[in-house]
Amino acid sequence: TQLLEQSPQFLSIQEGENLTVYCNSSSVFSSLQWYRQEPGEGPVLLVTVVTGGEVKKLKRLTFQFGDARKDSSLHITAAQPGDTGLYLCAGQISSGSARQLTFGSGTQLTVLP
């Protein structure tokens, strides 16, 4: 059972379209991160959100952390082929002094030119 559920699992859109990817959980996280992973490479951190209701923007990407810190969304405006990749959300579970990130199953985004 995945602690973090991401939807949709796959998304294929045309260049210029907007899209939203969701990350949901029944657990409360102290922080949530979004990563993008391209084939043959490791995940690369895009953003960390910490406060419930927080909104962060990274160029055409807008990240929101739910008020209850159980869910998050990633909105991409005017998608480009370069946005293609596997988008992963990851929530931090506090475990004493150690940090353990739990990753969602990912959304595979394909942006067609």
Next chain:
Amino acid sequence: DSGVTQTPKHLITATGQRVTLRCSPRSGDLSVYWYQQSLDQGLQFLIHYYNGEERAKGNILERFSAQQFPDLHSELNLSSLELGDSALYFCASSVRTGFNSPLHFGNGTRLTVT
């Protein structure tokens, strides 16, 4: 380039064998994390070391072990390999253990058990 180096890039071995995966963290990073990524399980946390000491264990099998050496590089040992162990194994490093310290992932080792 994340600055995290993983070797080898690819590894093909037979069931029952033992392999060692190596990770060199970014210069200055004290924390090393190991993750397993498979198609059906996604990215699963295995184990975390900080400055040579084990800090947290996740879904790591008893057949797997890891250590972090004084020079901060880390090795993940996988023994009595099974077909289901075929996966991408990622190492990540960070300066500290808090959430303000982002993870930097290597490009992974693809393990194929035949």
